[in-house]
Amino acid sequence: MAVSRTNLAWATLLDIGPADGGRRRLHDRLAHALRAAVREGRLAEGAVLPPSRALAEELGCSRWVVTEAYGQLVAEGYLSARVGSATRVAWLPDAAPPGPRVPREPARPPIRYDLAPGLPDLRAFPRRRWADAVRAVTGSAVHYDLGLPDPAGHAELRTTVARYLRRSRGADTGAGSVSVCAGVTDALVRTCRALRAEGIAELAVEEPGWGRLRDAATSAGLRVHPVPVDHDGLRVDRLARTPARAVVVGAAHQFPTGTVLSPARRARLVRWARNVDGFVIEDDYDAEFRYDRPPVAVVQGMDPGRVFLLGSVSKTLSPALGLGWLVAPPAMTPALRAANLVAAAPPVLDQLALAAFIDRGWYDAHLRAARRRYRSRRDLLIQTLGTQVPEARVTGTAAGLHILLHLPDTIDTRGTVRAAGAAGLRLADLDDYRANRPADRALVLGYGNIGDTEIPAAVALLRDALRTPAGPEDR
Template identity: 75%
Template sequence: MEKTVGAIGRAVRSNVVADSQTNSAWATLLDIEPREAGRRPLHDRLTRALRAAIRDGRLGTGAAVPPSRALAEELACSRWVVTEAYGQLIAEGYLAARVGSATRVSWSPETIPARRATSGPTQPPVRYDLAPGLPDLRAFPRRRWAEAVHAVTGSAGRYDLGPPDPAGHPGLRGTVAEYLRRSRGAEAQPGSVVVCAGITDGLFRICRALRAEGIAEVAVEDPGWGRLRDAVTSAGLRIHPVPVDREGVRVAELARAGGPRAVVVGAAHQFPTGAMLSPARRAELVRWARAVDGYVVEDDYDAEFRYDRRPIAVMQGLDPRRVFLVGSVSKTLSPALGLGWLVAPPARLPALMAANAVAAPPPVLDQLALATFVDRGWYDTHLRAARRRFRTRRDVLVRELAARVPQSRVAGTAAGLHILLHLPDGTDTDTVVTAAAGSGLRLVDLDAYRSGRSGPPALVLGYGNITDAEIPPAVALLRKALEAPRSRRRALPVPPRRPA
């Protein structure tokens, strides 16, 4: 057996299960592309490796793939990477997941046409989606956006239709800078704004620039969004997970780590814990960056949505020379637009552009449409309506959980598009998620966002893309999933985290 820890990019074999289980996929060779191959994120490379193993017959029909937690431990990666790969292959018809059973290969070249013609889906369709990550796509302002696109298509000058500025169109850069100053308290000028395709793209660009300056390791929050970790590693940097508590990232542990000179944080609303970085931690983090001659990358994730008070200002204003700010319209309008921005310390802007010389900005007409949408006040109007809608929806979800799942506990700031639901000790979240999926309810385990081994049981529940009326039946299905057989396990001490 090849050693798997640190072996991403080589052929990896697992032999955790006894050889007598001949229908198991655990002993199958997975040829995972090296990290440098097209800079694809790890979950995409794992999906490709599994798909290839199925197509060429190394994974036969009916073969069981490893549980996501076990494969994640063997590949030394986040469980989110494995669940994303499995979810994609289930959607494509290569794998099938059933309640109370392992996830198995459902595809074969000889039988797939007949099966699709004569049998129904292997998994019930999603009726209620409580997974995080999406805004209310039903509420996308189609008419106003169409008006903005129509306006810029007719008014764009001939030079606007030429080769785009690598940093973004000056019109949108000016609009974003003004918006961030008035609404987020940022220290931003048009010249310090770079237009990009979203937060992940912005972070990748920043990491390329940090690497060019000799920084080799970046600290990330644990738990945290897996795609941010992928962006860091895709840029050729190592990640160093740092725990998060009720006040946000533990700066003291970051200082003791010694190696990292950069850290990615969600200051206004951390994903997935929902914590807000406390004023003391903000000041402490800035002092740390100055002491190590390093940088903070502030992820302004869904920060416009705060329900118990006005949205808190970005921490970038505390020290614009040390803090990069990244944001997008993915959670406020739609991820389909592919529009975001980063605000760079002025002295770092030349290095940022030089390190990403071939990085292309989003289409110019889309940039101009967003600038028009913001300049005409339509963006502010949309945000005000969205805040009212999401506040009501969050209240409904919290109330239903209190009534139907009283043994659970909601955590996190009253903000954003998700909540963290702590479950009773000993709950088997794998079984809960599987049982819910069998009923058409999509859930996400907090373990999917942890960097190391599993921790206390919890679910990350998103309410952005579900209607108010759908919440009561969705919570009723969640309660049934919690009551399903094998949803409880003997409580064990949480094992120590594996070093990154």
């Protein structure tokens, strides 16, 4: 095994036992403890043991005790030692004896192509510039930045996010109203807790919509009321019939339909919030990616005293970063933070790295390149679907990272998803995002995390899955 700093065994717990009246000498007890650690797998084959002098100092014994124990285990084949080289574990525990055969479910085939929504192009993550940002802030952070983080987020990132939202999304906010969180779901949970503490117990959500947002609301103790969405976005007239005093809405790009809340609906939504003394929770989902329409400003800019604004970098950079933001109405900011006293902010160095990434213009450059790439990929997907699945109809194409594929009523979408999965293609059924009875049959096809060259083969598998007869479990 090549020398590696990752397989050091210096921190292994060794139980050398009591002196037991001198019946076993110390080097024998040490050899027994090392032998047990090797046989139990706590010291893996190739692990580097500490030099005899270092281990003797750790155990408070003479160096001779350690060299005698090492020598005994080398003779037994547990360790190997060469002059000028480290002492290593040379013994591999035997495989467990075969037991009774336990029947296992057949292994699922690996996913070869991913057309499910929810992920950006992870291959295009800006590794070099992100590493540069992390390196820069690690070197420049002052000592108190390395202490306990501010639960609201580092002031530098809150200031940067506020400037970015004012410039790019038309938001009306300052750093004092911004909280840094782990993503949109975390932001919604915090918001719902604050609303619950203020006496609001009913929340409306879009139908269809992202199920995780419904789960987040119920976990915070709110009762959820689905409200339908049409070609102009949320049906505010139907919202007014519910007992809700708060609503979650994707105004710039509703998931999964892809609709944009029309100007008239925006005005009616703000009036509704004022009339019921309630709040709008705006999920700014996929707002950065638009192709066939101009940018749409956030509703929050229309009434910052009634609208919470939620956003993250999960769809623009990567969900692995766990970085997002929550803009609260100024009057609600104290209640928001009081209701989430144990909410943990993301790591400070990651926050500072995102602030540097935005301030240096790298975030805008990444988004410009991503828009060009996604537009080209979307066009390729639509063209391929038109050729191979001509009976389907595509909607929701103007923005975002997914489209809707509407299918004939004779198609069983659940069976299609199952058949595609068996062939190595991941799909999503629109029914999975509905709380009520489905109105039509459609698939939600994401194109963020699939390569351009993979699209023809993925659509071919989709075509074959559509032609697969439904099994008994799908009927």
